[in-house]
Amino acid sequence: MTALPAPSVALDDQLCFALYAASRAVTARYRPMLDAIGLTYPQYLVMLLLWESDNQTVGQLGSRLALDSGTLSPLLKRLTTAGLVTRNRRVEDERSVSIALTDAGRALQEKAIAISEEMIGAIGFDTREFDDLKSRLRLLTDRVNGAAAAADRSTAGR
Secondary structure, eight states: OOOOOOOOOOGGGOHHHHHHHHHHHHHHHHHHHHHHTTOOHHHHHHHHHHHHSSSEEHHHHHHHHTOOHHHHHHHHHHHHHTTSEEEEEOSSOTTSEEEEEOHHHHHTHHHHHHHHHHHHHHHOOOHHHHHHHHHHHHHHHHHHHHHHHHHHHHHHTO
């Protein structure tokens, strides 16, 4: 059986701090490149999803980004005001709003590829290291979400 890390209150022993510091460093590195194309980091994430698959519902975007509609709606309004996306009620379900890229939104995709290329270079991982890190972070997210869901279920019955 694999040994688990010993519990500690030292900051440098905390996984949460290592993740926090890495996240801040990565988003800080993105900031000037995103400023140059007029996007915030959360807006960039929405645009990535739309470049991947255009014409998604607010619910689909929120689900993929783990954002609620209260957080996502103002962000989408700003993208609409900037002329990068359109928001329309879906004909088949008027309670649902569809988000689609405009020509201006599609045109930003080329610049996003350059941003991705620069970030990959800045990180300096080879393909195996890059894929391994992404895989481990997804596993971490799934395990933490699974543990949180289990804890929610156990406290709901009290």
